[in-house]
Amino acid sequence: MTLKIIRPESYVKREIKFFKKHPELINQYAKTLKLLSLDINHPSLRLHAIKTKSCHSISINMQYRVLLTLKLVKDGQVVLIDVGDHGLYSG
Numbered sequence: 001m002t003l004k005i006i007r008p009e010s011y012v013k014r015e016i017k018f019f020k021k022h023p024e025l026i027n028q029y030a031k032t033l034k035l036l037s038l039d040i041n042h043p044s045l046r047l048h049a050i051k052t053k054s055c056h057s058i059s060i061n062m063q064y065r066v067l068l069t070l071k072l073v074k075d076g077q078v079v080l081i082d083v084g085d086h087g088l089y090s091g
Contacts, residue, residue, distance in 0.1 A: 003037045006079040018083045025060060029083075032060050036078060040070075055081055057088075 007015070019026055035042050036058060046059040050067065057065045060083075067081040067088050082088050 001076055003040060004075075004077045005033055005037055006077055008079065011080045011082065014082055014084075015080075022064070025064060029060050029066075032058065032066070040078070 019029075032045065036045060040047060044059070046057075048057055049055075050057050053067065055067050055069050057067055059065055064083070064085055065088055066083050069079045069081060
């Protein structure tokens with residue numbers, strides 16, 4: 001099953017800001033989202049729950065993450081929340 005990735009306007013704004021600072025990560029980020037849509041349980045995504053945020057996180061690389069909410073049970077959708085480094089967890 002292919003998952004539908006939802007990128008709300010609030011996320012798109014954060015994404016644009018993130019890639020102005022880190023243009024070298026664009027290709028790696030695109031591969032990460034493609035892999036997410038194809039196999040959410042792939043080990044390289046390092047999917048895990050963030051209890052303090054009531055959401056989940058996947059890895060772009062060892063330093064940068066994407067926060068997301070999972071709506072898999074109902075309709076196979078993944079809603080992206082934020083993109084950045086480990087500071088996302090506390091912010």
